[in-house]
Amino acid sequence: MNSDETVVEYTNDTAITSFSLGKLGRYTKTTAGKDTLIADKVNGANYKFYIDQVNRQIYNVDSLPTKTRTAAVLATISSKNSSPIFIMNKNCPEKIDSAKYYSSTDSIDFSQPRMVRVYNNSLNAYVTYTVKVNVHQQEGNEFNWQAKAQLNEQLAALSDLKVLALENHIGNHIYVFGKTLGGMKIYKSAASDGNNWAEVTANQTFAAADYQNAVQMGNQLYILSDGKVYASADAATWSLVGEDSQLKQLVGASSKYLYAFTATGIAVSKDNGATWAAQKMDADLSLLPTQNLSMNVSTIASVKNVENVLLLGTRDASYGDTIATLWNHVADYSANASESAWNYIEYDAYQSGKMPMMDQVLVCGADSGFVALGSNGKWYKSKNNGLTWGVDTLVTMPAGFSAATQRFGFCRDKDNFYWVVRNGSVWKGRFNKDGWIKDQTIFE
Secondary structure (H helix, E strand, C coil): CCCCCCCCCCCCCCCEEEEEECEEEEEEECCCCCEEEEEEEEEHHHCCEEEECCCCEEEECCCECCCECCCCECEEEEEHHHCCEEECCCCCCCCHHHCEECCCCCCECCCCCEEEEEECCCCCCEEEEEEECCECCCCCCCEEEEECCCCCHHHHCCCEEEEEEEEECCEEEEEEEEEECCEEEEEEEECCCCCCCEECCCCCCCCHHHHHHEEEECCEEEEEECCEEEEECCCCCCEEEEECCCEEEEEEECCCCEEEEECCEEEEECCCCCCCEECCECCCHHHCCCEEEEEEEEECCCCCCEEEEEEEEECCHHHCCCECEEEEEEEECCCCCCCCCEEECCCCCCCCCCCECCCCEEEEECCCCEEEEECCCCEEEECCCCCCCEECCCCCCCHHHHCCCCCEEEEECCCCCEEEEECCEEEEEEEHHHHCCCCCCCCC
């Protein structure tokens, strides 16, 4: 070999190392109701594609918006050692002679999964990937209700009720604690069902009014009865976990603490109901709600081990209130954290965003902030920890709910479904986006 000759060695190793899309058009409706395409409406660079090198799959976890046009898309594809890339023919993806050499300036039809092949620089070995561009088939902000049990006689017999969602080793269930002339009743249904409800027989005797003392925390249900705190995993077998004669009503829970009313204010248990301690309040005891009590929490994105706790309810009609009563509190689970006081949310006379006074209003958690359901059939939302509220027009209550006047129960389960029980009828619903499943993004 002549010493002046250049020797080029080619590697057999090859792979696609990155993948992204350019701008895409999106179909929308004209004022006349006809479909029209708006060019460059969706920026593909905002949707990350993941490469599974083991299974040779390329896909986006966050789907493109509904009605995005993927039939002609510019893609940026990079390969190891700048190896040549071919876009296989969608009608005969195994034949290289019908494939097209990849160019970043040529559009590709990704309306169906496409095979992309990358060769090594010697062109004697290749790897084939399947590229799938995911597009949402539903509008994320559409809220859909599912009618479950309708005019269930057992549920309809409850003069008042509380609905709780619980997931643990027994399963994922919805529980209804209700008041009747014959005492407290408990019913349950699998969260995957909702049509069939079975009565639960408790191993303890509870007073009819104890339904309002039922709360869920972690993988347990808790209830207060005559100063005694009980816990259960199935609402049937209850174990005594604490006792304090000062406790008047078990109000709710954060993810780790239980909260109860006493004659002097609010008490907290940080050991699953075993012991209780009074908490500070920044306003007078008379400003605490006494009816329609509900409590929920929201996380603080920028702070770990901290939750915002919101207490919502109403006071006796004799006070002449025109708005609901709200208190908030910060639960800090950090070691040696200082104890925060409960804060009464006070409004100026002309301040907007106040929760109106109603016969009943209950609060639930949401992905961001809180939501509340009123007996007036309106769905409220708050993104500032309950300080201000607005009607969410994206949620329309089922006709059966709005036509009824009876008391109702309201909760949210682990799958982001909201459950409503009223006058023997049951509904569950959620925003479409809350049901979307994300694909794997970490590959080992």
